Amino acid sequence: MSHDSLDRVVTAEQMRAIEGGLFEAGMPVAALMEKVAGRIAAWVIERFPRDRYPRIAAVAGPGHNGGDALVVARELVAQGYRVQVCSPASRLKPLTADHLRFAEYLGISVVKTAAELAPWDVLIDGLFGFGLERPIAGAMADAVAAINGAGGPVVSIDLPSGLHTDTGQALGTAVRATHTLCLGLWKRAFCQEEALAYVGQPHLIGFDIPPHATEAVLENVPSERRATLATIRQRLPLPRPASTHKYRVGHLLLVAGSRPYAGAALLTALGARASGVGMLTLAVPESLRLMVVAHIPEALVVGCPETEDGAIAQLPDSLDLSRYSAIACGPGLSRYAEGAVQAVLQSATPLLLDADGLNVLADLGVIKTLTQRQAPTVLTPHRGEFKRLFPDLLEKAQDGGAAAQAAAAQSGAVVLLKGACTAIAHPDGTLWYVPESTPALARGGSGDVLTGLIGGLLAQTSAADGASEPDNLSDAALDAALVGAWWHGQGARAAARDRTELGVDGTQLAQYLNPVLAQVLA
Numbered sequence: 001m002s003h004d005s006l007d008r009v010v011t012a013e014q015m016r017a018i019e020g021g022l023f024e025a026g027m028p029v030a031a032l033m034e035k036v037a038g039r040i041a042a043w044v045i046e047r048f049p050r051d052r053y054p055r056i057a058a059v060a061g062p063g064h065n066g067g068d069a070l071v072v073a074r075e076l077v078a079q080g081y082r083v084q085v086c087s088p089a090s091r092l093k094p095l096t097a098d099h100l101r102f103a104e105y106l107g108i109s110v111v112k113t114a115a116e117l118a119p120w121d122v123l124i125d126g127l128f129g130f131g132l133e134r135p136i137a138g139a140m141a142d143a144v145a146a147i148n149g150a151g152g153p154v155v156s157i158d159l160p161s162g163l164h165t166d167t168g169q170a171l172g173t174a175v176r177a178t179h180t181l182c183l184g185l186w187k188r189a190f191c192q193e194e195a196l197a198y199v200g201q202p203h204l205i206g207f208d209i210p211p212h213a214t215e216a217v218l219e220n221v222p223s224e225r226r227a228t229l230a231t232i233r234q235r236l237p238l239p240r241p242a243s244t245h246k247y248r249v250g251h252l253l254l255v256a257g258s259r260p261y262a263g264a265a266l267l268t269a270l271g272a273r274a275s276g277v278g279m280l281t282l283a284v285p286e287s288l289r290l291m292v293v294a295h296i297p298e299a300l301v302v303g304c305p306e307t308e309d310g311a312i313a314q315l316p317d318s319l320d321l322s323r324y325s326a327i328a329c330g331p332g333l334s335r336y337a338e339g340a341v342q343a344v345l346q347s348a349t350p351l352l353l354d355a356d357g358l359n360v361l362a363d364l365g366v367i368k369t370l371t372q373r374q375a376p377t378v379l380t381p382h383r384g385e386f387k388r389l390f391p392d393l394l395e396k397a398q399d400g401g402a403a404a405q406a407a408a409a410q411s412g413a414v415v416l417l418k419g420a421c422t423a424i425a426h427p428d429g430t431l432w433y434v435p436e437s438t439p440a441l442a443r444g445g446s447g448d449v450l451t452g453l454i455g456g457l458l459a460q461t462s463a464a465d466g467a468s469e470p471d472n473l474s475d476a477a478l479d480a481a482l483v484g485a486w487w488h489g490q491g492a493r494a495a496a497r498d499r500t501e502l503g504v505d506g507t508q509l510a511q512y513l514n515p516v517l518a519q520v521l522a
Contacts, residue, residue, distance in 0.1 A: 005214060006204065007231055009186045009224040009433060012131045012165035017217045018185070018209065025213075030095060033064060036207050037071030040124075040157060040181055043205060044072065045079060047179070048122045048153065056081045057120035059143055061127035061161065062089035063096060068157050069126020070099035077108060084109040086117055088127075088139040113139070114146030122153045125175045127161035130187050135172030136162045144173045156180040159189060160198040167399050168195030181205045185214070186226050191433035192399050193420045202435075222429030224401070227436075227486045229520065235479040237276070237460040238521075246278035250459030253321070253349075254452065255329040255340050255357075257284040259310020262291065263506075264332025264355070264448045269296045270510035271449035272328070275456025275484075278463075283319060283340070285312055304340070311336035314343070321347040325463040328455030330357025331448040338364065345373070350462045350473060352378040354451040355385075362388040371412035376477035378458065379407075380416045380451060401431050414477045416454075418447065422485045426478045434485040438504075440496040441489070445506025453513065454484030491516045 010018070023029060044056075058073040060066035066089070073083045085108055087100055104110055111117060125147060127140060136144060144162055147154060154177045159165060162174025168189035178200040182190060189195045190202050225231070240249065252272055257265030265284050272280050273296070284292055286303035287310060293301050305313040311334040321327065321344065329344045333356035341360040344351055351373070353361060358381050361367060367389055370377050379389070387394060390407045397403035404417040404425035417423045422434040461476035488509075494516040495504040 005185065005211070006206075007186070007225040007228045008214065008218065009188055009191055009226050010218070011188055014217050014221075015130055015165075015185060015187065018213055021213050021216055022209070029064070032207065033067050033071060033095065036183055036205070037068050038075060039205050039207065040068065041072045041075035041079075043181060043203070044076065044122065044124070044155060050079065050081055053121040053153075054082055055119065055121045056083045056124065057086065057117045057122070058083065058124040059086045059088070059114055059127055059147065060096065060100065061140070062092045063129065064093060065126050065129030065157055065161075066092065067096040067099050068129070069124050070096065070103055072124055072126070072157075073108060074099070074103060074106065077106060084111065084117055084120070086111050086114050086143065088113060088143045090139075114143040114150075117146075120150075120152065122155060123147060123150070125154055125156040125161050125177060127175070129158035129183075130165040132159075132162065132164065132171060136174075137172065141173050144175050148176050153178045154200075156199075158183045159187060160195075163189050163195055163198055165189050168192030170194075170198065174198050176200075179203060183207065184209055188224070188399070188401070191226060191401060191421050191423070191435050194399075196420055222405070222431060224431045225433070227432055227434045227482060232483055232486050233521070235483050237457065237464070248463060249276070249278035250325040250456065250463040251279035251281065251323065252277045252455050252459035253281045253283060253324040253327045254455065255283045255312070255315070255327065255344060256331045256333060256448075257282075257288050257292075258312065258332055258334040258337065259285060259287055259306070261332030261334065262288050263445065265292060266295050267445045267448035267506040267510070268328065268331045268452040268455075269299060270507065271452025271513070272456040273298070273452070274510055274513035275453050275460070277456035277459045280456075281324070283312065283315060285310055307336050309334060309336050312340045313337075314339040321349055324349055324459070326350040326352065326455055326459035328352040328354070328451050328458070330354040331451050333357060333360070335359050335363060345369070348374040350375045350377075350458055350477060352380065352451060352455050352458060354380045354447065358385045358389060367411050373412075376474045377411070377413040378416065378454065378477050378481050379411065379413045380418060380447070380454065380481070382418045382447065386417055401425070401433060405429060405431050414474075414481050416481045416485060418450075422489075424478065424481050424485060426474070430478070432478075432482050434482070434489060436486070436493065437489045438493045438496050438501060440501040440504035441492045443505060446488075446492065446504075446509055449506050449510050449513075450484060450488045453488055454480050457484050487513060487517060490520060494519070
């Protein structure tokens with residue numbers, strides 16, 4: 001059984017250090033290459049059976065990534081595939097040169113340029129692995145162009161050749177893979193939006209890194225991880241105690257909606273409903289109260305005084321914010337609801353701010369006051385809202401994850417930076433990525449559903465036994481954001497499979513949340 005950590009995310013420098021430790025401890029480079037290539041070959045055989053995909057092309061670069069590709073080619077020949085190799089580099093590392101010479105000895109066809117390859121069914125991209133730092137040029141760039149222009153399945157080893165390991169950006173040009181087999185540990189590129197057009201379907205291929213080899217490098221740096229099903233199972237508020245009741249599984253207050261944006265309050269409530277929170281109260285403008293009651297009959301609905309523009313002017317004095325396990329504030333409020341946002345900021349209740357809650361926070365210029373709150377805060381901006389809150393961080397950081405980490409450290413809040421690869425940062429430096437998303441979420445209302453979902457989870461985790469300590473509440477806020485983002489993405493992916501990426505509106509998305517969770521957990 002592999003000891004590799006299935007969720008750790010590493011930089012190129014960290015991966016070099018981990019592998020270097022293995023080699024110093026006595027692991028021969030050649031032995032590791034054989035092991036890795038054997039697992040890659042097994043994956044290829046399972047995914048692309050010989051009777052349907054008999055012709056394999058392998059493009060081998062000058063380094064050990066090229067050596068991996070050559071060993072894979074050799075193993076596939078042994079399994080009866082018709083294999084050809086392209087070796088465009090003029091100089092090779094010694095071990096890679098040995099494997100190329102042995103491939104020629106076995107009678108494998110070797111050509112110099114990718115344009116010379118005969119028609120193939122699957123191509124193995126072994127030009128460059130992790131650690132590439134300069135743009136691809138010359139014969140290597142020609143090979144990338146030929147691969148991208150040929151069509152057909154392309155399987156990249158470790159990373160699509162040409163991608164920066166940490167930022168996911170193409171260095172001049174890069175292979176557009178249909179599958180990428182990430183070796184050992186997830187590289188940071190797999191969690192960056194810039195890489196999505198290149199990696200295709202990502203797969204982790206472990207090679208049994210001993211846990212102490214990983215910890216020797218990563219133990220003193222902030223943890224960076226990629227959400228997995230195992231991660232989510234540990235953090236879901238399931239199973240519930242048999243003797244529980246509605247007051248023990250969280251009471252969420254939603255502060256949402258205005259006359260121009262009445263639907264936002266409803267969509268947020270639908271997300272909260274799906275979360276399983278025990279009690280739900282909505283604070284909305286008085287003019288929306290009866291409409292909300294009609295659509296969300298199980299909720300308590302509080303009508304608030306409103307401005308001439310139909311926004312909440314202030315929260316009623318009768319609304320005791322300390323009664324609630326958590327507050328979610330912002331969807332559809334409009335920027336005229338400053339009084340409501342200030343009131344929830346001053347509360348001692350765990351708080352999620354989204355949408356106009358974030359815009360008002362930016363207008364007030366009080367982002368640093370979040371560090372003084374007695375309870376945790378969760379901020380869920382998209383990139384535009386993030387730039388208003390933290391004007392320079394996205395430009396200064398190398399990627400969205402680093403920007404979220406800097407924002408969390410500055411604000412003392414859990415920061416969820418929404419996008420195709422969502423980044424969630426804790427003030428202590430911990431960073432989680434949720435890269436499983438879908439373009440179906442690029443639609444108005446999907447963020448409102450997410451706010452309600454995370455808010456409901458936050459209320460449940462905050463109400464749980466033992467959650468009242470500050471550190472526990474802070475961890476509960478991170479857990480709620482992580483589970484909510486993952487669950488939201490899974491619901492959207494399931495809805496898109498049934499309805500296409502064009503058919504996932506906010507209401508449909510909310511309806512898929514509970515069925516997809518039941519399906520995944522089963």
